[in-house]
Amino acid sequence: MSRTTRRKILSSAFVAFCAGSVIVALVPLGFILFFVITQGIRALNVAFFVHMPKPVGEPGGGMANAIVGTLMVSGLAALMAVPIGVVSGVYMSEYGGTKFASVIRFAADTLNGVPSIVIGVFAYGVAVLPFKQFSALAGGFALGVMMIPIIARTTEELLLLVPGAMREGALALGATRASAVFSVVLPAALPGIVTGIVLALARIAGETAPLLFTSFNNRFFTTDLRQPIATMTVQVFTYAISPYDDWHRQAWAGALVLVVIVLVCSLLARVATRRLERMHARG
């Protein structure tokens, strides 16, 4: 075999390996989606959304309390993270060249890489221990801490996409930096930022580890922020490691709902970013 043929064969083998890698990664994705959808659909019914959990041994029941809990805890997280995240993002894009901005950016990336379980331990220390009480507020705080860096970095990236001429135009007309940002630059980037917030919400709504010892769990329906509260993820965890078939069934149903939330948000975000890209391409 000539050297050239050998090189060509090696090259084709490499291309095949790369294509194979894609397939190897998509197989588990397919498997997970397949099982979550088939197992989940069998268990999903109206009762899942509107009924409370039944005691062990009694079949049926739902996760109404946990669904409300997830909405509340994620909502609290967004209340905390959206203002801090968006304004930090504004700072990073407006004063991007400064040393302080690099420090902020580094802190954001660091915070983003902190394991979620560690955030849970931290939130336990500052939001549970002092009050001697697991609470929805503590859970919201833990998720909020995770959400801040995501929103800050997305906001920064999207603000940098806004054409510099828009900001300069506003400044040339005599606007202050603040009004240039809040009435010209930020509105231009707003659809993208909202998309980013929705994606961040979808991500933290799927978090379990930071909630295990902050919002904890609750068999009962509550909207009291100072009480422990059930969430879908913690409920799926509790059911998954239980020995009861009926609870396993419900765990799959919960997983399906979580995956659908993630899928819908990702798809919406994709459509939105596409539209944004087209807008920017047109100028």
Place this chain on the structure above:
Amino acid sequence: MRSKDLGFRVATGAFALVLVALVCAIGFELARQSMASIQKFGFNFWRTDVWDPVAGQFGALPFIWGTLYSSILALAIATPIALGIAVFIAELCPAALRQPLVFLTELLAAIPSIVYGLWGIFVLVPAIRAFETSIPGALRQLPLFSGPPLGVGMLSAALILAVMVIPFTSSVSREVLKSVPAAQREGAYALGATRFEAIRAALYYARTGIVGAVMLGFGRALGETMAVTMVIGNNPRVSLSLFAPQYTMAAVIANEFTEAADELYLAALVEIGLVLFIITLVVNSLSRLLIWSMTRSAVVLQTPEPTETPAAA
């Protein structure tokens, strides 16, 4: 007007400072809560392998072993696959396939950890158990495959971690490959290189950033909690066996934190969290540094030859 702009800068800067404050607060709070354990056990905490909360004995060696072993195994599986995906999407695939493939691989990162865990318990673990049972007895004598075929254990954890890490490593590698100047590949092609040889040249050029991408995946694997907790078997024992149930730092915190009745037990768990925080901090910082130096130097190298680029395009 100047003073107004200064006010704006200070006000937005104050919000941004929250990010720095949070990172410091996490480190401070974890150190404060774990003081009792640090003072009592000192460095011995990380050298002893007996974890017996009832007897008041706390040795964290099995957890740090389990965390490192599972993460390194996961990286060994995930890295070639992730690089293959990155090369395929960045260099080989038809333009029409690119966006859908990026979307699908990123979906792997978007699926919640708890869903991976649920799937792990009911689908992966039984499959692994069947595989372990089918291994011939002679091979079972090896320390790598010793122990009863339980399904739950190191192998299941490493596999599930590998799947979860792939999207992170591959998306950063893809970005890094994009920052390699086109002239690198064109030069190689002009010299008669095959596709593989040209891409190898690009990969070599991007090596710093790719090491960074792999480390970023490592950081993710170290801190992954739910999926691992659900499939690794939660047994605090140092073992080389892929089939043995073991334990990780994140998993022990998740499982035992709410049960930790006495102060020392809680402090010991927080200390594990503190060390996990420090390790991931170091790994992530190094990884960012490598990726940043790669993408930055690429920009610097591209600029001095403006006359070359139009011809290349």
